[in-house]
Structures are given as C-alpha cells and as structure tokens.
Amino acid sequence: MKTSWRTGTVAIATAGAMLLSTPYLAAADDRGNATDSATEQAVSDLLDTAQALAEHPITEAETPEAALTAAKMQERRVEVLQMRTETDTVHANADGTLTRTSAAGPVRMIKDGRWVDVDLDLKRAAGGEVTAAAHPEGLRMAGAGGSTARSLKGAAAAPEGAARDLVTLGKGDQKIALQWKGGLPAPRLEDNVATYPDAVPGGDLVVEATRTGFEQYLKLRKQPKDGAPLVMPLVLPDGMEAEPGVGGGVDFRSASGEIVATMPAPTMWDSQVDARSLEHTNRRKVAMTVTQSGNTAELSLRPDTGWLTDENTQYPVTIDPSTDALDVLFDTFVQGGDTTDQSVNTDLKVGWPGDYEGSTKRIARSFLTFRTSNFADALVSKASLKMWNYHSWSCEKRDWEVWASGAADKNTRWTKQPTRTDKIATSSDTKSAACKTEGWATADVTSLARTWSSAKAETGSIALKATNEDDVYGWKRFYSADIADQTKIPTLEVTYNYRPYNGTNLQAGAPFVSTGGIFKVNSTTPTLRFSTEDTNGDDNIVGTYEITDTATGKVVTTLN
Known part of the structure; x- marks a missing residue:
C-alpha cells in the first residue's frame, strides 16, 4: 500500500494545485489572456483526480500527518500504519481527530517481517503435527503416534520416557512443552479446536488454541473403571521453576523470580447446564500437585472418584486443567463461592444466575x-x-x-x-x-x-x-x-x-513591565501575544487568555 499512498499523495498535491490555479485561469480568461481550453482541462483533471480517489480510496498511510491529510481530502477515515500494534488500530478522521481501537487481546502479530491478523484456525503440517495459522506464541500440537493408553490409571503410572509433546509454545530457550503419556490418534480439526478421539478408553483429549496460550481438557463419555488420575509432564525453559499457586493452581517463575505463565486450579463438570444462565450446575474442584526434577515439572491431577461414580453425575464429564500466557493486558471474572482463577476463560460474566454455592449467591x-x-x-x-x-x-x-x-x-x-x-x-x-x-x-x-x-x-x-x-x-x-x-x-x-504545547514567549503591551510574572501595561486596550505549536501541524489552535483581578483572585473575563 505504500505505492498507493505515494500515488495518492501526488494526486492530492495535483488537486490542490488545480484548486489554486483554476480561479486564476478563470480570471485571466475574463481578461482575454487565457483560453477556455486551459480552464476546461484544469477542471477535467481535477474531476479525474476526485473520481480516482472515489474509485480507489486511500485506506492507510504511514504517518499521522499523511493519514490526516488523506482523511480530510476524502472525508473518510484512514489508518495510520506507524501506530499499529498487536492490540491497537488507529484511524485518522476527516475532522482532524484520531480514533484508537484497543482490543483486550492481541489481534495481529509480526510474521515473516510483516503484520498479519492472529488466526487460530488449526491445520496439519509436515509430519502430521498441527499448527495454528498465526499464533503469537507459535503454538504447535502433536499428530498421531504410538499406542493409546489402556486406562487413565495405567497412563498416569507410565514412566517419564513414555511422554511425548502434546502442545508447545515459544521457540528455542523459551519453549514450553506440555506432554502426554502414551500414544495419540490423529486429531480431528475444527476451527481452533483439535480433538484426539479415544485418547483414553471412553474419552477424548481436546486442545483449544487461545490468543495468549491454549486450553486442554479431557472429555469422558462414560464412567472410568479405575477413577481418572491424570499425570501431565511439562518441560520448562532453563531456570524456570513451577510452584504451587494460590487456590490450587501452579505458577511458573523465571530465573529472575517473575511469574511468566500460570495454570489455574483445575475443575470438572458434567453435562447438566441451566438453560437460562448457561452455567454448569454440577461441578467439582480437582486436586492437583506439582513436583519438579530438572527442567520437567510433573502435574498430578486426582479427580474425586466419588463424584465421578455418583448417580447424579451425568456424562459426558469434562476435566479442565487450563494454561495461559501472561501479558500486561488482562481480563477475568469472579463469582461467589468460586476459588479458582478464571483468567483463561473465554467468558466474562456479570450478575446472578440464580444459584448458590452452599449459602453463597454465585454473583459474578x-x-x-x-x-x-x-x-x-x-x-x-x-x-x-x-x-x-x-x-x-x-x-x-x-x-x-x-x-x-x-x-x-x-x-x-x-x-x-x-x-x-x-x-x-x-x-x-x-x-x-x-x-x-x-x-x-x-x-x-x-x-x-x-x-x-x-x-x-x-x-x-x-x-x-x-x-x-x-x-x-x-x-x-x-x-x-x-x-x-x-x-x-x-x-x-x-x-x-x-494537546497543543503550552504557550511560550508571553507578551503584553505595548509598552509593558514584567514583575514577578505579572505584566503591567499603561493601557486599557493591551495587545496580548504568545507562541505555541501543535503535534498535528494542520490543526487550528485556539489560545485562551484569562484576565484575573489580582486583588480578589477572580477571573474577570476570558478571551479566545
């Protein structure tokens, strides 16, 4: 689009020149010093330029000044390329203002040296791996391989060597890999969700790409025979430590002690949903512990066997340990009775869905x-x-x-x-x-x-x-x-x-005497002066003077 912008700049300059020259040509023609054809040609060129802009409008420009000029000429907004970020889009408006649209999460990223929209749609890569089209953290998922586990209990007890990378984020020394013990079938892909069917007997493993990381959960279609223990190794970058977090989650700290990622406390729920609130009405916390050896942290989940086998539990059941990457941007919700972090949830909620956690209203x-x-x-x-x-x-x-x-x-x-x-x-x-x-x-x-x-x-x-x-x-x-x-x-x-810069070179007069920053003049009709400038060079600036009675401290009048 840079070429288009340069072309547009020339067109605008030409149009401006024609606007200035046309009255002169008309006046000269009135005196017999110019021909009708010259005037007609100037007007024709001007109309051609206006039509060209209408058919191929300038939609983006490199600098705010260029975008403001184009927006004013076309009476339509123009994006300022210099001001693009992962979350922000800025448009210059025809009235000389700017509008910044800030998203709560990344909407674009740099890929191969240029901006591209974040695209979480999953696709198969060479070797059967799964990748997101454009993920800020370079998300990758496992393809098919190995023999699936005969039971969750057997998979949990499998040796560390049986684990393979399920999901990876980042590259090189900053890569984090969540692993899965045992084999995996080829996943089914739909938009940003990969489903590994029958990764465990009677259950599917699901991984969902999010803007800042991923969510993975296990969906059990029927009651497991030996409970549902789940052990998931996590390979961390050098110097990173996994430690218990608040409320049963896990925090991941860099060598400098900064929390760089987190895993909220896991939860599970069955298929019962309230139609008016869309809330899961039968849910339970999942106990989780973390141990670390070298660069590998092992997450051990122990879902409540009694809840899994309760006759009131309706399958399928979802067991949800989620992970998230951190950023200065943040959103979350809280709800009465809940003690888990909700910052990786795709929902934000307000109000009361009509139910209770014990005696506590579940207000959000x-x-x-x-x-x-x-x-x-x-x-x-x-x-x-x-x-x-x-x-x-x-x-x-x-x-x-x-x-x-x-x-x-x-x-x-x-x-x-x-x-x-x-x-x-x-x-x-x-x-x-x-x-x-x-x-x-x-x-x-x-x-x-x-x-x-x-x-x-x-x-x-x-x-x-x-x-x-x-x-x-x-x-x-x-x-x-x-x-x-x-x-x-x-x-x-x-x-x-x-904002324009505050005025400098303050003067009153003439003549005037300045004492302690107060100008004294021997006239009731003084001339007031100051110098200023504005970041937007094309803007008109309005300066305001206040006339104050020094005896009372009250403003007598203001002058624009």
Whole structure:
C-alpha cells in the first residue's frame, strides 16, 4: 500500500494545485489572456483526480500527518500504519481527530517481517503435527503416534520416557512443552479446536488454541473403571521453576523470580447446564500437585472418584486443567463461592444466575485492563467500551455498570477483588443469541478515558457489575479476550486529538513591565501575544487568555 499512498499523495498535491490555479485561469480568461481550453482541462483533471480517489480510496498511510491529510481530502477515515500494534488500530478522521481501537487481546502479530491478523484456525503440517495459522506464541500440537493408553490409571503410572509433546509454545530457550503419556490418534480439526478421539478408553483429549496460550481438557463419555488420575509432564525453559499457586493452581517463575505463565486450579463438570444462565450446575474442584526434577515439572491431577461414580453425575464429564500466557493486558471474572482463577476463560460474566454455592449467591463481576499509554496527554472527545454480549437471562433490558477499579490479577477472587472507586457509566444494552440480538453492548467511558489521559497512565483498569445483583434478569455473559473470533473480543474505542504545547514567549503591551510574572501595561486596550505549536501541524489552535483581578483572585473575563 505504500505505492498507493505515494500515488495518492501526488494526486492530492495535483488537486490542490488545480484548486489554486483554476480561479486564476478563470480570471485571466475574463481578461482575454487565457483560453477556455486551459480552464476546461484544469477542471477535467481535477474531476479525474476526485473520481480516482472515489474509485480507489486511500485506506492507510504511514504517518499521522499523511493519514490526516488523506482523511480530510476524502472525508473518510484512514489508518495510520506507524501506530499499529498487536492490540491497537488507529484511524485518522476527516475532522482532524484520531480514533484508537484497543482490543483486550492481541489481534495481529509480526510474521515473516510483516503484520498479519492472529488466526487460530488449526491445520496439519509436515509430519502430521498441527499448527495454528498465526499464533503469537507459535503454538504447535502433536499428530498421531504410538499406542493409546489402556486406562487413565495405567497412563498416569507410565514412566517419564513414555511422554511425548502434546502442545508447545515459544521457540528455542523459551519453549514450553506440555506432554502426554502414551500414544495419540490423529486429531480431528475444527476451527481452533483439535480433538484426539479415544485418547483414553471412553474419552477424548481436546486442545483449544487461545490468543495468549491454549486450553486442554479431557472429555469422558462414560464412567472410568479405575477413577481418572491424570499425570501431565511439562518441560520448562532453563531456570524456570513451577510452584504451587494460590487456590490450587501452579505458577511458573523465571530465573529472575517473575511469574511468566500460570495454570489455574483445575475443575470438572458434567453435562447438566441451566438453560437460562448457561452455567454448569454440577461441578467439582480437582486436586492437583506439582513436583519438579530438572527442567520437567510433573502435574498430578486426582479427580474425586466419588463424584465421578455418583448417580447424579451425568456424562459426558469434562476435566479442565487450563494454561495461559501472561501479558500486561488482562481480563477475568469472579463469582461467589468460586476459588479458582478464571483468567483463561473465554467468558466474562456479570450478575446472578440464580444459584448458590452452599449459602453463597454465585454473583459474578468482571475485570479488564487496557493499555492506555498510547493516548496519554491527549484531548479525548469520546470513548466507548464495547463488549460482545452473546447471552442474557432474558430479552428484557437490565442495567450493568462500568467502574474505575484497581487492576485484577491471577489471584483475584470473589473474596479478594480489586477496589472499585468511581462508577463511570451505566448501560442498559442487553443482547442475546436466544433473542436473536447477539452483538455489541456498549457503555460511554469518556470521563474515565480523560482521567487516564490526564494522568498519562500506562494502563487503565475497570470493573463490570450488574446494577441489581439480586435480579436474575441482570445476568449477562460476554466474550473475553481469549475468544478465537477477534471481531468479538472486548474493545476500548477512543477518539482524541493531541494537546497543543503550552504557550511560550508571553507578551503584553505595548509598552509593558514584567514583575514577578505579572505584566503591567499603561493601557486599557493591551495587545496580548504568545507562541505555541501543535503535534498535528494542520490543526487550528485556539489560545485562551484569562484576565484575573489580582486583588480578589477572580477571573474577570476570558478571551479566545
């Protein structure tokens, strides 16, 4: 597109020259010093240029200045290529402002030296391996090979040498490999999900690619004979240590002590789902321990045999140990009675689904962190939070709220939530696939974006909650940043303009005397002057003078 942009630049310059020259030619023609044909040719060329831009509009430009010029000429927005990031897309608008769309997770990545969209669709590679089309962490999965285990108990007791890589993330010294003990059949591939059918007797092993890592789980179609112990080795980079995390999960620390990846505490659930909330109504925590020898950590899961054999447990049963890569961007939800990390879940939830964990209402709230440094110190004119609302308790509108809050992390739970400070917005947007209205639910967060901008904040964090947490009609499910479809992940959309620099070279007069920064003049009609500039060179700048009564400290008048 660079070639197109250069062509567009020439066209704009030519059009500008013609706009300037046409009146002159017309005036000269009135005096008999120019021909009608010259005027007609200039107008024809100008129309041709306008038509060319209409048929082949400039959609992107390298710099903000070039994009703003093209947007103004075409009266349509133009992307600023210099400002692309893994999560952010910036467009110049015809009115001279910029709009930044920040996704809660990566939407693009650098591949072979150029930007490409993140694409989690799985495909078979040479040798039978499975790869994602474009995954930020270079996700790879195993193909067919070896003999499948005769039982989960037998696979768990198999020697370490029987393990093979199931999923790998990263490359070289930074590679992490989750292993599987025993053989695997060729997986079935559908979008971002690989299913290894009958990887264990009566059960399938499923691996799902996410934007920041992967999820893997075991789906048992029938009750296992000897329980369902599961041992999964994990090969770590040099210097990385696996240790028990809060709530029964596992944290992975680098040699410097920084947590670089995490595995939440595993859970399992059966096939019973509440139709109004889509919540799994029969679920159980799974005990997990971790041991490490050298670069290999061994994760041992012990699902409750009594729950697996209970007559109230309806198969299939899903056993879910998930992993996730960490980033400054973050989203999660908490729910009353739950003690596990939900940051790898593809859902964000608000409200009460009508059930209890013991005596505790299972009320849900969600938390998100966005990168905000990219519009620091800008003049924000509008900001919207957009959440893809795919399910609600009913089609009736119910309010949900956006609050400024502290940042959530892997340790965030219902009993340990970030502090909510100010309620920023209330939205009644209610969407649901059941109502055939699934789509964006939005909230106006302009005031909060202005606060982040003024504070030059690196990141901004928010909390979402239902306005009435006792009303089941307020229950809503949104997609999180881990959803495969990047058109549905949470988004912060901010329209802004850069602040001009504060005035310098202040003068009043003439003549004037300056004492302690106060200009004194012997005139009631002084001339005031200052110098300034704006980041956007084409912008008009409005300077404001305040006239203050020094005796009272009150502003008498302002002049623009």
